[in-house]
Amino acid sequence: MLLRTEGIVFKSFPLGEADLILTILSYDGGFLRAFAKSPRTTKSRFGGALEPLSHIRISLMGKEHSDLPRLTQADIIHSYQKLREQFDCFLRISELLEITMSLFGEKEHHEGLFQLLVDTLNYIEAEKESDSLRRFLFYKVRVLEKAGLSPRLQGCARCGISVGTFYFSEGSVICSKCKDTIADDNRTSGARLISMGAVNLYETIRTWSWDKLNRIMPNDKLIFELDSFLNLHIKYRIERGLKTRDFMYKTKTLATSSVNADKNEIV
Ligand SMILES: [Zn+2]
Numbered sequence: 001m002l003l004r005t006e007g008i009v010f011k012s013f014p015l016g017e018a019d020l021i022l023t024i025l026s027y028d029g030g031f032l033r034a035f036a037k038s039p040r041t042t043k044s045r046f047g048g049a050l051e052p053l054s055h056i057r058i059s060l061m062g063k064e065h066s067d068l069p070r071l072t073q074a075d076i077i078h079s080y081q082k083l084r085e086q087f088d089c090f091l092r093i094s095e096l097l098e099i100t101m102s103l104f105g106e107k108e109h110h111e112g113l114f115q116l117l118v119d120t121l122n123y124i125e126a127e128k129e130s131d132s133l134r135r136f137l138f139y140k141v142r143v144l145e146k147a148g149l150s151p152r153l154q155g156c157a158r159c160g161i162s163v164g165t166f167y168f169s170e171g172s173v174i175c176s177k178c179k180d181t182i183a184d185d186n187r188t189s190g191a192r193l194i195s196m197g198a199v200n201l202y203e204t205i206r207t208w209s210w211d212k213l214n215r216i217m218p219n220d221k222l223i224f225e226l227d228s229f230l231n232l233h234i235k236y237r238i239e240r241g242l243k244t245r246d247f248m249y250k251t252k253t254l255a256t257s258s259v260n261a262d263k264n265e266i267v
Pocket of ligand 1: 158160161162174175176177178
């Protein structure tokens with residue numbers, strides 16, 4: 001069976017002397033894994049097409065429902081080389097890729113996921129580097145929504161009428177009157193106060209179209225507050241820290257304040 005599609009290369013894993021196992025987010029929003037024979041040799045017909053982030057048109061050969069079809073052709077649609085060459089930017093994009101892979105199972109297909117990533121990469125590539133912070137945040141909010149894991153920041157999940165504290169175990173804000181309904185273990189597993197500014201920014205990102213979002217330039221303080229919160233929410237939902245974030249701590253890519261916000265996990 002021959003399958004032709006397009007996708008974004010998420011990661012590659014070396015196999016033996018010269019082969020690769022690739023993970024690709026395909027056009028229809030599902031992940032696929034493929035085996036590439038000898039792409040690491042200098043005369044490989046794949047050229048640079050299998051670099052992470054490459055948007056490629058591919059042909060795969062394998063038995064129907066094969067777990068590991070063989071890549072027979074890969075042509076670059078867009079390389080995103082500029083993004084790979086900017087170390088900090090590439091690390092932050094790698095974080096987005098890791099979040100995406102953690103939230104979605106390999107066989108699941110999600111409408112619009114591929115387009116969300118391509119749109120985000122295109123914006124980051126076209127804009128000033130300083131503007132990309134908001135794009136990383138936009139992506140996190142939207143990808144959580146696609147995964148059905150959006151935190152609820154407006155209104156208590158029980159009574160709906162009051163604002164309160166966000167409880168990670170509930171995935172929602174719970175007001176002071178209703179907090180006794182949370183099981184003891186969950187109440188102590190983490191909570192966080194979120195400013196109204198961050199809540200409003202979150203709701204804007206969640207509900208506005210991409211075109212309209214181009215018009216907003218949130219200040220760094222709000223971006224930082226919301227981003228730190230979402231990182232903790234994601235960590236709670238996937239039940240582990242992100243390898244890319246650990247790497248950012250080690251390489252000091254993150255500002256000290258970010259490291260502290262992440263470490264101060266649950267307040
Ligand atoms: Zn309530």
